[in-house]
Amino acid sequence: MLDKIKQIQHQIEEAKQKSPKPEADVTLIAVSKTYPIEAIEEAYVNGIRDFGENKVQELTMKIEQTSLDINWHFIGHLQTNKVKYIVDKVVLIHSVDSIKLIDEIEKQAAKKQIVCKILLEINIANEESKFGFDLNEVDKVVKYIQQLHHVEVRGLMCVAPNVVDKEENRKLFQNIYKKFVDIQLQNLDNVYMDILSVGMSNDFTVAIEEGSSCVRIGTAIFGNRQYAKRMER
Numbered sequence: 296m297l298d299k300i301k302q303i304q305h306q307i308e309e310a311k312q313k314s315p316k317p318e319a320d321v322t323l324i325a326v327s328k329t330y331p332i333e334a335i336e337e338a339y340v341n342g343i344r345d346f347g348e349n350k351v352q353e354l355t356m357k358i359e360q361t362s363l364d365i366n367w368h369f370i371g372h373l374q375t376n377k378v379k380y381i382v383d384k385v386v387l388i389h390s391v392d393s394i395k396l397i398d399e400i401e402k403q404a405a406k407k408q409i410v411c412k413i414l415l416e417i418n419i420a421n422e423e424s425k426f427g428f429d430l431n432e433v434d435k436v437v438k439y440i441q442q443l444h445h446v447e448v449r450g451l452m453c454v455a456p457n458v459v460d461k462e463e464n465r466k467l468f469q470n471i472y473k474k475f476v477d478i479q480l481q482n483l484d485n486v487y488m489d490i491l492s493v494g495m496s497n498d499f500t501v502a503i504e505e506g507s508s509c510v511r512i513g514t515a516i517f518g519n520r521q522y523a524k525r526m527e528r
């Protein structure tokens with residue numbers, strides 16, 4: 296696993312040189328969904344501190360299974376009735392895709408007297424199978440969040456189409472980056488726009504070249520997913 300991580304870190308460095316901000320950090324999130332806690336511990340020993348999970352029950356179970364000082368990221372579709380289980384356990388919720396969900400996060404974060412950091416998920420290719428806001432809706436959503444006290448928007452996220460040639464996604468990555476910068480320049484309350492979570496195992500280099508500051512990588516680190524061992528809710 297160490298070889299794979301080193302290889303990815305090297306590719307991240309190379310891609311950064313071609314990006315709009317070569318000096319800025321890119322966060323590598325290891326997407327550990329379906330893999331056992333031992334795989335997470337191995338990645339941790341090899342220097343990874345940020346891990347992403349997409350199911351509430353799997354995440355909370357893994358948190359109970361380890362005492363390692365991990366930054367947990369929630370990256371999957373989140374049902375409103377499950378917000379309360381994770382709102383104070385993760386450093387960032389990447390996949391916020393509705394106003395209803397924003398309202399629930401505000402409510403649960405208020406109860407716990409915290410400010411929850413979120414990204415707005417964008418359905419960048421308007422795919423029916425995917426969640427997320429339309430790029431044109433985002434201005435309205437960030438304006439709405441300005442009046443909240445327990446939710447803070449840190450940026451945008453997208454899951455791009457699963458393409459054979461990663462170049463096919465470049466234009467989409469340019470579109471989300473343009474919106475990201477556009478909102479950044481508006482200097483809105485509760486809206487910081489310092490994290491752009493774009494890029495997965497097969498397209499992260501192109502994503503970074505086009506401005507991503509955070510890549511979510513599963514299979515390229517851990518190998519094929521281990522669905523049989525996964526505990527579904």
Ligand SMILES: *Cc1c(COP(=O)(O)O)cnc(C)c1O
Pocket residue numbers: 326328349370371454495496497511512513514515
């Ligand atoms: C599974 C998943 C990833 C990682 O995908 P890989 O192709 O294995 O790198 C990234 N983001 C989200 C939202 C995911 O669900």
